[in-house]
Every structure is written in C-alpha cells, then in structure tokens.
Amino acid sequence: MIDHLICDCDGVLVDSEIIADRVMLDVLTETFPGIDFHPVVKTAFGQQTSRFLAGLETKFGLTMPPDFVDTIEARVSVELARSVGPIKGVRRALEMCGLPVAVVSNSRMERVQASVRRAGLDEIVGNRVFSAQQVARPKPYPDVYLFAAETLGVDPSRCLVVEDSIAGLTAARAAGMKTIAFIGASHIPSGYAQVLHETGITRIMAHMDELPALVDAGVRGDFGDVLS
Numbered sequence: 001m002i003d004h005l006i007c008d009c010d011g012v013l014v015d016s017e018i019i020a021d022r023v024m025l026d027v028l029t030e031t032f033p034g035i036d037f038h039p040v041v042k043t044a045f046g047q048q049t050s051r052f053l054a055g056l057e058t059k060f061g062l063t064m065p066p067d068f069v070d071t072i073e074a075r076v077s078v079e080l081a082r083s084v085g086p087i088k089g090v091r092r093a094l095e096m097c098g099l100p101v102a103v104v105s106n107s108r109m110e111r112v113q114a115s116v117r118r119a120g121l122d123e124i125v126g127n128r129v130f131s132a133q134q135v136a137r138p139k140p141y142p143d144v145y146l147f148a149a150e151t152l153g154v155d156p157s158r159c160l161v162v163e164d165s166i167a168g169l170t171a172a173r174a175a176g177m178k179t180i181a182f183i184g185a186s187h188i189p190s191g192y193a194q195v196l197h198e199t200g201i202t203r204i205m206a207h208m209d210e211l212p213a214l215v216d217a218g219v220r221g222d223f224g225d226v227l228s
Contacts (some may be wrong), residue, residue, distance in 0.1 A: 002160045002178065002218035004152060005097055006145070009105040010045075011164035014115045016084045017045045017187035023076045024049075028056075031068075035060060045187055046165020048106045048138040049073065077111060086119035087185060089208035094124050096212040099219075102128035104148050104161075106138045106168075128152065140167040142175035149175065160218045162211070164188065169201060173227045180205060180214055181228070201228040 011017040021041050028037045040059065044052050050069050057064060065071070094101050101124050105112045109131040116125050130148040132138035139145075149156045161172035161179045172179045181196050181204045193204055203214060203223075217223060 001221050002158055002215065002223075003099060004102065004149075004154045004159045005094070005099040005162070005215060006102045006104050006148060006159050006172075006177070007094075007162045008164060008168050009103050009112045009115050010107060011087075011185040011187060012162050012182050013087060013090055013103065013119050013121060014080075014084050015087055015185050016080055016115060017164070017185060019079050019084055020076050021045065021187060023079050024072060027072050027075055031065065032060075032062060042189065046106065046139065046163075046167035048132055051138065073108060073111065077114070080111070080115065080118070084115065084118055086121075087182075087208060091120055091124070093208040093211040094121065097215040099160075099215060100128065100152075101125055102130065102148055102152060104130045104144055106132045106144075109133055139165075139171035140174070142171050145172050145175035145177060149177075160215060166196070166199065169196075169199075169228065177227070178218060178223050179203065179228045180211070182206075182208075184208065202226070203228055 007013055021044055025037055025041045049072060053064055056062060103112060103116060103125055112129055112131055116122060130144055132144045135143035135147050137143045149159060156176040159177040161177045162182050163169045163172060163179060164182050164185055169179050169181055181201050183192055183204060184206045196204055
C-alpha cells in the first residue's frame with residue numbers, strides 16, 4: 001500500500017539537467033582548456049556536483065580551483081532562473097495522484113526550493129523538500145530518502161518514488177521504497193530505457209500523464225513486494 005509520493009527534482013519536476021550539464025561543460029572547458037569533457041559530463045546526471053568533480057580530479061589528474069563547486073552552482077542558478085521550465089504535464093499529474101508529495105534531491109536546498117517555485121509546485125509540495133546536504137551521504141546511498149521518510153513520519157515501504165537517474169533509483173530502492181523511472185526529460189540519452197530494464201527496473205514512464213495510473217496501482221497494492 002502506498003500513501004506518499006516522493007519525486008526527484010532535476011529531470012523529474014523541472015527540465016534542468018540539460019541546462020546544468022551545459023553550464024558544467026562550459027565552466028570546465030574554460031578552466032581546463034584542451035581537455036574534452038563532453039563524454040564524461042554526459043554521465044553527470046543524478047550525481048552530487050562535488051562528488052562528480054572529485055571523480056574528474058581522479059580521472060584526469062586535476063586539482064579543482066578553490067570554491068569551484070560554488071562557482072558552478074552560481075552559474076547554474078543564473079541559467080536556471082533564465083530558462084528552466086517544468087516537465088510537461090507534471091503539475092496536473094501530481095494533482096491527479098491525490099497523495100502528499102515530497103521532493104528529495106542531491107542538489108543544494110536553495111536550488112531545489114527555487115526549482116519547485118519555478119515549476120509552480122509550491123502549494124503541492126509545501127515544506128516537504130529534502131536535500132542531500134542534510135545527510136552524511138548523497139544518492140546512490142539511501143540516507144536522504146530515509147531522512148525524508150523519518151521526517152514525514154511514514155514507513156519507507158509506503159513511499160513511491162519517481163526518479164530519472166540510476167543513482168536515485170538505487171538510493172530509493174535501498175531505502176525500501178518502490179520506484180518509477182521517468183525517462184521523458186531532455187537529457188535522457190537514447191537507449192536509456194533498455195539500460196534500466198537490464199538493471200531490473202520495470203516501471204518506466206516517458207510521459208507524466210502515465211503517473212496517475214501507476215500511483216493508483218500502488219495505492220491498490222498491485223505492486224506487491226516488487227520495488228521497481
């Protein structure tokens with residue numbers, strides 16, 4: 001039985017990942033000219049910026065400038081304020097689901113709250129916004145999902161999560177929550193649905209108008225013990 005709906009923010013509520021990736025690529029290229037970051041930036045979605053950059057330091061033998069995360073986040077915030085929009089149909093889908101909606105993200109709290117406002121979801125989400133800044137470990141660890149469930153006063157098994165990234169789906173499943181993979185955002189690569197299938201994820205949707213029926217199935221208990 002499901003009685004709480006939890007959504008990732010970037011790539012689920014707002015179509016922001018493609019913007020953030022473009023800014024990340026621009027800043028990295030400006031800072032380290034001569035290195036082709038295109039292939040690796042495509043793998044960034046779902047990761048916390050600081051952890052992604054730490055991986056680049058190891059991969060390329062680099063040392064990031066001081067406050068580099070802050071530099072990138074500031075540039076991303078400016079661009080999101082200029083051009084980000086909600087995922088098509090997300091507000092209507094959430095309204096039709098009829099469950100309390102929370103947001104759980106690896107992004108910084110200020111960015112998540114701003115994205116919720118820009119998507120026009122303030123009234124639906126309220127103060128049920130959670131960031132990996134509030135816990136020891138970001139997704140793919142389950143910490144932020146477990147923290148959200150504890151704060152909301154709900155058992156993790158009664159939560160249904162909508163995520164776009166494998167890291168996020170892994171985190172939610174590790175927390176004991178049921179999941180839906182959303183593949184309708186602009187940053188999703190071709191063939192991603194097959195990749196998800198190969199990791200054992202079966203509940204996959206390409207459009208937000210599919211969400212209410214999936215939530216109804218979860219509320220009825222039709223998912224059984226199958227997390228994904």
